[in-house]
Amino acid sequence: MEIHYLELFVLIAAFILSAFFSGAETTFFSLRKADLHRFSHSESARERSIHRVMTEPEKILVTVLVGNLFANIIIASISTRLLLLRWPAYGHLVSTAIVTPVMILFCEISPKVIAMSAYEYLSRKIFPVMNFFHVVLYPIRRIMLLVTDLIIRIFNLKMAHSSITEDELDHAVHRGAEEGIIGREEGAFIRNIMLFARKEASNIMFPRNRAVFIPFGASVKEAMEIIIKYNAIRVPVYKDDLDHVVGFVNSKELLPYHLGYKKAKNINKFIQDIDFFPSTRELMDLLNDFIAKRLQIAVLVDEYGGTAGVVTLNRILSELMGKEFTKWEIDGKGTARKSSGNVAIINGNMQIADFNYTFNDSIMTTESDTVGGYITERLAHFPGRGEEIRTDSYVLRVKKVRKNIIESVEVIGLHDNKESVHG
DSSP, X not given: XXXXXXXXXXXXXXXXXXXXXXXXXXXXXXXOHHHHHHHHTOSOHHHHHHHHHHTSHHHHHHHHHHHHHHHHHHHHHHHHHHHHXXXXXXXXXXXXXXXXXXXXXXXXXXXXXXXXXXXXXXXXHHHHHHHHHHHHTHHHHHHHHHHHHHHHHHTTOXXXXXXXXXXXXXXXXXXXXXTTSSOHHHHHHHHHHHHHTTOBGGGTSEETTTSOOEETTOOHHHHHHHXXXXXXXXXXXXXXXXXXXXXXXXXXXXXXXXXXXXXXSOSGGXXXXXXXXXXXXXXXXXXXXXXXXXXXXXXXXXXXXXXXXXXXXXXHHHHHHOHHHHSSOOOTTOSEEEEETTEEEEETTOBHHHXXXXXXXXXXXXXXXXXXXXXXXXXXXXOOTTOEEEOSSEEEEEXXXXXXEEEEEEEEEXXXXXXXXXX
């Protein structure tokens, strides 16, 4: 029998393309919204291109399906022709018995399984090839999308964006709480997230008439007096008037100068850049902005460009988690955990900076780095179990001591405890 090398080459290429398109479909449609959002802010041009293409997923889907269809047609046609040349009477049966299982195994199942296990890595690797076919198949894709759109219009169909409505989810949470499947706190948390998604930044900001600002050129002493008075951590700095915010200062940087260990004429050299967002920005988008840019504070502006207010990451997270959930923040190492009521238990070696951030407090010391060390410093002796000190907002009571080490401390919120202005 004459060997048809060209047809064999085309057949092998078609198998490879079929496997490629099957894997590409799983790869790109396995990318989560969080992955795509991260890609959109990436320094990699390829990742940004992936995000751009996936903003219209129906187009990439048509490219994949059309490419896979062409590859499979070529496989079926050439394999049947070659087998008929070898077995004229049984070529069709042999093609069905051999080629079909091979296609299912090597062109469908295997590529999809591999793609599912490493979709993010593969998306970056195969995107140039996928983008090439995306461009080449544009005319066919355009026609297919027009036909699809026509069918949708004829039958008055609507694109489904969610398999469950918000009302259905709320009802499910309510039923789950009634039947004891979902706890009270878990149910409240889920409802809080649903409400969070509908809110705008203006709903949670510190309005300009309540927010704290420091004038440009203020002395370190003046700035620290404002920071201590309002229990703030980061404060915006304005020049001339509140509509001209030039940045913000961090109280931690000013502390050594305030205590006299270092000298500075004013706060100007400590001013850091600050970001601006419209006050109408949705909270979920604002949270994504804060995470992507690693922000802690930002200024919100109104429709005329004036300062509407100030918002902090702590404020956003408090709104997302709910007051009951953010009364005490918990880190992955169990540094702080809620005990009951307004009591939390922390490790004695918790850093003071972490304590201030977690509990919105303003402990200031240059002698101690940890909460346990601060308690010892305040008492002027190593404490025993049950001894306590007070901060502006909390009672710190020694809970467990072992071999001159404070292992755990109870943090008890005072009744007059008030929220930090700029956490």
